[in-house]
Amino acid sequence: MSIDAANFDAGQALALAKKTFEIEAAAVLGLAGRVGPEFARVVQAILACRGRVVVMGMGKSGHIGRKIAATLASTGTPAMFVHPAEASHGDLGMIKAVDVVLAISNSGESEELNAILPVLRRLGVPLMAITGGAQSTLAQYADITLDSSVAQEACPLNLAPTASTMAQLAMGDALAVALLDARGFKEEDFARSHPGGALGRKLLTHVSDVMRSGDAIPQVSPGTSFTDLMREMSAKGLGASAVVDDACRVLGIFTDGDLRRLIEKGVDLRASKAGDVMHPNPHTLRAGALAVEAVALMEQQRITSVLVVDEAGVLCGALNTNDLMRAKVI
Template sequence: MSIANADVRLAENPDIVGKARTVLLHEADEIRQLAGRIGSAFEAAVHLVLACRGRIVVTGMGKSGHIGGKIAATLASTGTPAFFMHPAEASHGDLGMITAEDVVIALSNSGESDEIINILPAIRRIGARILSITGTENSTLSRESDVHLSAAVSHEACPLGLAPTASTTAALALGDALALCVLDLREFTAEDFARSHPGGSLGRKLLVRIKDVMRSGDAIPCIGEEATVQDAIQEITGKGMGFTAIVDKAQKPVGIFTDGDLRRLFVQGMTDSHAPITSVMNTHPKLLGMQQMAVDAVSLMEQHKINGFLAVNETQQLVGALNMHDLLKAKVV
């Protein structure tokens, strides 16, 4: 559809925005009502998940299955080992995924989904506990569960009252509440979260250390205390980091000299390139421990308006150097 035709369609259907708002407000209202019904059953569900010594196995058919997959993913990423099991596949061998140490979370709006009801006896024989989330209080699934949570809604947002909409939103929100309450009681931290998201931006920021991104060995721009400004220029040019460290005989940094320092010297009229570097270097270089988080370097760079750091070991010896390009390459920034 062209933009022009789209404009015509919008002009012919001025109530589209109003209908969309009606759907969103209805689903939000159903969740508010659900929040008001949270009580002892929810507490029991949280403790059931916390006490689980195995995994959380989430199952559901159709739209409930899609919601179940999201709940399993949220639990897994927040410190509770979990996975989704398709109930139709369960009766054809996938029940072997379940152990007596597990908790099965079963979702069904009606509470009567045949695929789930048919595997309940087998789950009981295995010894796993069952937590159900349904939209019907008195259903086969709710009665056969150790703990039941109601995700009942007054009616669906669908104008036909057929497509699962408000009910799936309520079940998803209830699953989020369960996962986050468990997270809180486990004292799960941002760093714990990052460990299960090493490929994400948070994982990179919270797991990558200075030693993982710094340049080391011969790549470190470094000269001794006896060096001259000329030596510093050659080292800066050769290593391409925009600065060089100055170290003593014990390989401990005593200063840093940057290309910015060099420009300032020329502006001030200095012409003697054979002057000792110790007479012009910055004697207070910013040092980072190689075990520190790389994100610390980003904060210090912003705070001090600098572009590079020297990295030291536990005995304060120079072991690395890094600049903003290294942090960008590692996607820490």
């Protein structure tokens, strides 16, 4: 079916968008009023599971099921999706008695899904259902049923799964959240399962992973001439240099910003020593700190470089915003 773009009704499209949001929001909020002890029982059954949560669903419910399985797996609950039709042709062998099956169907009468329910019962696999059909075949087979029914779909024809799939998705998210809380799942745990993502980099990358060390650290003594100080800064390319004592303990720092401010004041730099122009007692970090802590420190203090020291205040590294950007921490 085609339509002349010139006859497109923008106002009608906007009205339908708002109506969709209202219907789907009502569908999700409706779950809050119906969820009860059975929800906690499903969470307990999954926590007691020695295998995996096997999520199943056909059509749009299958797409939702894949997302729920992915969310569970990334938040500490081993899970996978098995397509019901493929299960009837061999994939049922993936499911073991130690697993828990989470079956999703709005009507509860999906032929492909219902065809394997007797087999799951014979296997002794605990069956949890998310369905809008309280009296459906799926609900009758299930050990525990979560009601995901909705008053209407957002589709103007009340046909396309819209509000119903939103309710299924919200129920799956609620399970994942309850489970991660019960498991004591932390940010660090989430990061370990997302090492390639932005959050993983932020929570797993330490200062020691991105800092410059050894000869790459710009450093001079307090008695170093201003000319040699500038040579050290230029050679190392950090935009700053540490000023250290004979034991390599940090005394101060001199940065490009300090240079600009001294020039603006008209200070005669040719006769200056590093100890004369340095900023004493600079902000420092430990190598074991998270790289995001370096980001926070730089933002709070409005600086672009920071020195890294050990417990005794001995210089062991340095980094700037460019180092953090290369590591994709910022």
